[in-house]
Amino acid sequence: MKRRGELLDAVVEYLIEHGIGELSLRPLAEATGTKARLLIYHFGSREKLVSEAMAVVRRRVQAAFLEEGDVMSFWKWAIHPDNAGYLRLVFEVQGLAMQKPKTYGAYLRGSLESWIELLEKRIQGRDRRQTATLVVAVFDGLLLDAYITGDVKRTTRTLRRFLDDLGEHL
Numbered sequence: 099m100k101r102r103g104e105l106l107d108a109v110v111e112y113l114i115e116h117g118i119g120e121l122s123l124r125p126l127a128e129a130t131g132t133k134a135r136l137l138i139y140h141f142g143s144r145e146k147l148v149s150e151a152m153a154v155v156r157r158r159v160q161a162a163f164l165e166e167g168d169v170m171s172f173w174k175w176a177i178h179p180d181n182a183g184y185l186r187l188v189f190e191v192q193g194l195a196m197q198k199p200k201t202y203g204a205y206l207r208g209s210l211e212s213w214i215e216l217l218e219k220r221i222q223g224r225d226r227r228q229t230a231t232l233v234v235a236v237f238d239g240l241l242l243d244a245y246i247t248g249d250v251k252r253t254t255r256t257l258r259r260f261l262d263d264l265g266e267h268l
Contacts, residue, residue: 102140105132109151110158114183117190118148149205152191156209159184160216169233173257176241177250185241210234229264236260 108130113121123134123144130137141147162181166172176185188209195202217230237257244253 105130105137105140106150106154109137109147110154113148113151114155114187117187118194119190121148145201148191148202152187152205152209155184155187156212159188160212163216169237169261170258173237173241173254177244177254182245186245189242189245233264 109126112126112129121144123137127134127137137147138144141150159176162175163172166175175181191202192206195206213234214227214230217233218226221229221233223229240253240257240260244250247253
């Protein structure tokens with residue numbers, strides 16, 4: 099039997115590859131080398147398992163942001179094909195949270211709040227919280243646009259212009 103942490107890492111990798119939309123515990127358990135009943139034993143429910151897995155995804159993505167050091171460098175990380183699975187999964191859960199707020203809403207609110215707080219620490223001047231909220235919203239919107247249209251050049255130029263317009267605040 100795998101330890102809980104190893105199991106959670108395997109679940110995260112599975113979700114990055116397959117998404118959540120049609121998630122079923124038996125195929126997930128088989129792919130991660132365990133049994134569905136052990137997933138329930140370790141995590142309590144499918145919803146709690148997804149919530150914990152998404153917390154791992156958020157930590158990994160935020161660690162990448164901190165490692166990259168600035169919004170534009172993080173953008174390059176986020177649009178790189180090796181990392182796209184993380185952000186596609188986040189967008190999928192955001193969509194599910196709109197449909198099933200009782201199941202996924204708390205995760206989404208916590209995730210959004212953590213991003214705003216992370217950026218707020220890097221912003222100068224007044225209205226730091228509003229500026230952080232704006233940066234998160236613009237980044238998410240442009241990233242979604244890039245994934246949908248495939249137009250990375252246009253969305254990258256747009257983000258660069260937005261950040262230049264913020265100037266000394268970021």
